Amino acid sequence: MEIKVIKDILGANDQIARKNRQLFDSNKVFVVNVMASPGAGKTSVIMETIKRLKGKTRVGVVEGDISSSLDAEAISQEDVPVVQINTGGECHLDANMTATALGDLPLKDIDLLLIENVGNLVCPAEFSLGEDIRILIASTPEGDDKPFKYPLMFHEADVVLINKIDLLPYLKFDVDAFSNTIKGINRKVKIFPVSCTTGEGIEAWVYWLLGRMGQK
């Protein structure tokens, strides 16, 4: 006997993600899912963003890593609430892991929650956490061919930060061609070239983020 199912395999994750979203909304927390390959600069972007938002908005951070708490320790120096999730081998965060971490955060005292996903350009794209926006950090040394290789990630992103633009003189990375490719995959995406080393472009990203938070 054949039984028609036609159900999304990740339906259970999406259901928990919706619950997370309700919790965020009721506490008026704007949530950003930060995704990138390892070493692209997720933690650096989060630290630079926190520095520029000091006194403007209250930030909290969830750090997702397969193991270690190195990133959480670095971020806690910025004097913001931070929770570490160790996935214990899983290559992405999912809605349930996020839900567990939320119990350790003072959501009522947070306006902006930055969730650093596990460094990976494949798996995190599939798993909603209940976020408002997804940002993808693509760094110039990774090469400008990444949108071709990981189209889903670029398709799912609301914002792409092109990080490490201070290295452009030493690399064959065509920012215009890269941006055009991303726009082809994802017309509505916002693109910000930035450098966490020199600070270039970070203001523009933070200004946009504050504006977007204001729309919620």
Place this chain on the structure above:
Amino acid sequence: MHELAITQSMFDLVLEQAKKAGAKKVGKINLVIGEMTGVVGDCVQFYFDFISKGTLAEGAVLSFVMVPPKARCQGCDKLFELKEFDWTCPYCGGNNLQIVAGKELFVESIEVE
């Protein structure tokens, strides 16, 4: 890489549906997977065989329908299959594309006894 989590979710869903139908055994699972998801069928089968041991889904055959990515050009309204390394419309050269297929990840049906 994410096949373990996806296989576990798929297994939970299949078992729930099979139990609801009062089935004694799941013989076949028909899956629809968009190629953009990067899910590798062999990998899902490997995890499935492991997870399903000792359950009514043990030994079930997984059948995969892989869906190639398709897009509609917002400029000329043509529908076409996306080729690797090319995210422009083959008809008008535009790059304002809406992806209409290739992200699927669902259980179409199960065959039970």
